[in-house]
Amino acid sequence: MAYENPSEYINHHxxxxxxxxxxxxxxxxxxxxxxxxxxxxxxxxxDSMMWSIGLGALFLFLFxxxxxxxTSDQPGGFQNAIEMILEFIDDTVKQVFHGKTxxxxxxALTIFMWVLLMNSMKxxxxxxxxxxxxxxxxxxxxxxPTTNPNVTLGMATFVLMMVVYYSFKVKGFGFIKELCFTPxxxxxxxxxxxxxxxxxxxxxxxxxxxxxxxxMYAGEMIFIxxxxxxxxxxxxxxxxxxxxxxxxxxxILVVSLQAFIFMVLTVVYIAMAHEDH
Amino acid sequence: xxxxxxxxxxxxxxxxxVWFCARFVWPPLMQAMQERQKKIADGLNAADRAAKDLELxxxxxxxxxxxxxxxxxxxxxxxxxxxxxxxEEAKADARAEGDRLxxxxxxxxxxxxNQAREALRAQVAVLALAGAEKVVDAxxxxxxxxxxxxxxxxxx
Numbered sequence: 001m002a003y004e005n006p007s008e009y010i011n012h013h014x015x016x017x018x019x020x021x022x023x024x025x026x027x028x029x030x031x032x033x034x035x036x037x038x039x040x041x042x043x044x045x046x047d048s049m050m051w052s053i054g055l056g057a058l059f060l061f062l063f064x065x066x067x068x069x070x071t072s073d074q075p076g077g078f079q080n081a082i083e084m085i086l087e088f089i090d091d092t093v094k095q096v097f098h099g100k101t102x103x104x105x106x107x108a109l110t111i112f113m114w115v116l117l118m119n120s121m122k123x124x125x126x127x128x129x130x131x132x133x134x135x136x137x138x139x140x141x142x143x144x145p146t147t148n149p150n151v152t153l154g155m156a157t158f159v160l161m162m163v164v165y166y167s168f169k170v171k172g173f174g175f176i177k178e179l180c181f182t183p184x185x186x187x188x189x190x191x192x193x194x195x196x197x198x199x200x201x202x203x204x205x206x207x208x209x210x211x212x213x214x215x216m217y218a219g220e221m222i223f224i225x226x227x228x229x230x231x232x233x234x235x236x237x238x239x240x241x242x243x244x245x246x247x248x249x250x251x252i253l254v255v256s257l258q259a260f261i262f263m264v265l266t267v268v269y270i271a272m273a274h275e276d277h
Numbered sequence: 278x279x280x281x282x283x284x285x286x287x288x289x290x291x292x293x294x295v296w297f298c299a300r301f302v303w304p305p306l307m308q309a310m311q312e313r314q315k316k317i318a319d320g321l322n323a324a325d326r327a328a329k330d331l332e333l334x335x336x337x338x339x340x341x342x343x344x345x346x347x348x349x350x351x352x353x354x355x356x357x358x359x360x361x362x363x364x365e366e367a368k369a370d371a372r373a374e375g376d377r378l379x380x381x382x383x384x385x386x387x388x389x390x391n392q393a394r395e396a397l398r399a400q401v402a403v404l405a406l407a408g409a410e411k412v413v414d415a416x417x418x419x420x421x422x423x424x425x426x427x428x429x430x431x432x433x
Contacts, residue, residue: 020281037279044282052287056294060302067305072312079309086306105307106299114294150280154287158295161288 006228013126013224016045016148017140031139045148052145055117056110063113085113092264097271104270107162108263111155115212116259118146122220123248123255126227146216146258149209156209159266160202166273204269208262215258219251402430 011033018036020043021027029046030036036043066082075083089109093101121144130141145151167175179197180190226247229240406426 016283018281039281040279041281043279044286048283049286049290053290056290060294060297063298063302063306067302067309070306070309072309072316075309075313082306083310086303086310090307103295103299106303107295109303110291110295110298114291148283150283151287154284155291157284158288158291 006231009228009231010221010224012140013130013220014142015140016142017047017138018043019046020044029139045142045150047141047143048145048148048151051121051143052114052118052151055121055145056114059110059113059117063109085109089263093267096264096267097274099274104267107270108267111266112259112263115146115155115262116256118144118151119216119255119259121145122147122216122223122251125244126220126223144216144220146212147220149213149217152213152216153206153209155212155262156205159208159269160205162266163201163205163269163273166270170274204265208265208269212258212262215254219247219254222247398430402426405429 015033015036018030018039019028020030020036020039022030022035022039025035030039030043063082066079070079086109089112090101090105093104093108097104124143129143133141142148171178179201180193181187182193182197184193223244226240226244229236229243406422
């Protein structure tokens with residue numbers, strides 16, 4: 001690999017393929033991290049978007065096909081596997097959310113499977129896809145979308161939107177009243193209450209997104225460091241290989257656990273939106 | 278790794294995925310699962326019912342069998358009674374017939390005996406006459422003594 005030093009290698013691995021409007025150069029693919037940074041908000045991480053949409057579409061396609069062929073007679077192996085996941089999600093949702101779950105099941109399923117697939121991309125060796133694509137002239141590639149805070153915070157924001165939607169749907173105007181008059185039930189305290197409630201409201205999805213991002217980013221970082229060990233001479237290869245294996249095995253747990261946590265917390269937040277203080 | 282449009286794009290993508298999942302993915306799978314649950318429940322119920330039916334049928338069969346046995350026993354008993362009755366009747370008939378035959382035979386014997394006696398009597402009369410003729414050595418006028426001879430013969 002043609003990297004001058006480890007820090008360049010790491011930086012390269014942590015840079016997204018970015019398309020955006022450069023202040024001086026107009027709309028283009030960023031050719032370096034600094035160029036991408038100069039683009040500011042008016043840019044998009046092509047790799048994150050493509051991988052996340054691709055993986056989400058894969059999940060939806062597989063489940064949709066299973067649903068189309070679904071029979072109430074003896075299910076085949078694939079349908080069995082899908083139904084196992086569905087039942088697991090449905091049970092979890094029903095444990096957290098009492099009452100008619102409505103669209104909560106599909107929401108939880110989408111979150112769980114999508115995040116799981118996106119996280120799983122970390123188990124692909126760090127250099128495999130970026131290096132291959134580099135041969136075709138694609139400079140940067142981060143294949144695990146959840147190591148991108150834009151992705152996780154975007155999802156968390158959608159969760160926030162759902163929480164606000166359900167709060168209004170269930171409580172109507174009472175939601176505003178709740179924001180203004182708890183915990184101190186006096187009109188003088190409205191600004192204080194509003195501030196505290198809004199912080200509480202916003203902190204939930206923020207922590208949701210940052211938790212997922214933090215776990216995935218840290219894991220990715222370790223993978224990159226282990227990969228770096230391979231370039232430190234073949235004497236270290238067995239050690240690096242062993243470490244990578246152990247870390248990957250450990251990460252199978254982290255990957256699924258984080259997906260599960262994201263899903264459960266989303267359901268919990270939406271369930272809380274249904275309850276009065 | 279700056280904050281950019283990816284954030285917005287992700288919100289939209291997420292929304293579309295959730296909509297698609299809720300519209301096309303979740304319902305058919307859930308429906309299939311619920312249908313299967315119902316089928317299994319129905320099947321179990323049917324099995325329960327069948328077991329109950331079977332028990333009932335077995336009870337019924339046992340009852341029928343018992344009845345049949347009773348009936349058979351009564352029929353056999355009746356037949357036995359009938360048979361003994363027939364035997365008795367036959368015996369009685371045979372006895373009557375025997376009596377009748379014996380009586381007829383006796384009458385015949387009586388009749389024969391009487392005939393024989395008559396014949397004998399007649400012979401005796403002749404013999405006696407002949408004897409008397411010899412004894413008296415005189416001719417006895419048959420016409421004269423016939424009466425006496427008849428009397429004698431009847432006394433034999």
